[in-house]
Amino acid sequence: MISSNITEFPRRHAAVRSGRVSMLLASGVNVGASLRDVSAAGVFVETDHPLRLGEPVVLSHPLAGAIRAYVVRVGRDGAALSFPAGEDAATFALASLCAGMTTAVDSALNA
Template sequence: MIGNNISEFPRRHAAIRSGRFCTLHAAGVDVSAALRDISAAGAFIETDYALHIDEPVVLSHPLAGAIRAQVVRVGRDGAALRFLAGEDAATFALASLCAGMTSAADYTLNA
């Protein structure tokens, strides 16, 4: 069963996904960020940098490129970003998801 295979997958592999790490350009500075969730509508990023609601940012992924976004929610551990709906947002989301899956699979095969 697929569900059993997933639950047996070691947690350490999920934490090593290089496709998850990004750079966020906000208020003239570049800061580290990690993707927690992403879709064509937006993303939730983990960062220690203080962001503000309605702040314009650029999220850069090492393999997926960059996309403009707006901060729509701020939490203790990060912020929710909204992308302008369209083909660029869908392409960015799919590319970052694929990069995360590919790097996790590569790590598993080479471990």
């Protein structure tokens, strides 16, 4: 039931900036990446590591876990990754967004 909702979920309503530092396993190399525009369909990662269109990667977040993805767009500052639709993608997106919100609250309280 959830999976069918995710497939139909319009991207323009779900993208949110997280900024949480993560790790990206690409071509057998672990590199740092910062999450941007997180949704249940995918994420844009800011990274200096060159990525190729169609390349399979594994994105690991310190609190949200890991998820397999594919590079669907490459930009100057990173790449857009697509997640396979399903509960794992929704769980990863929600957990990474919640972690980002917690970090923002902690930073505000400690300022």
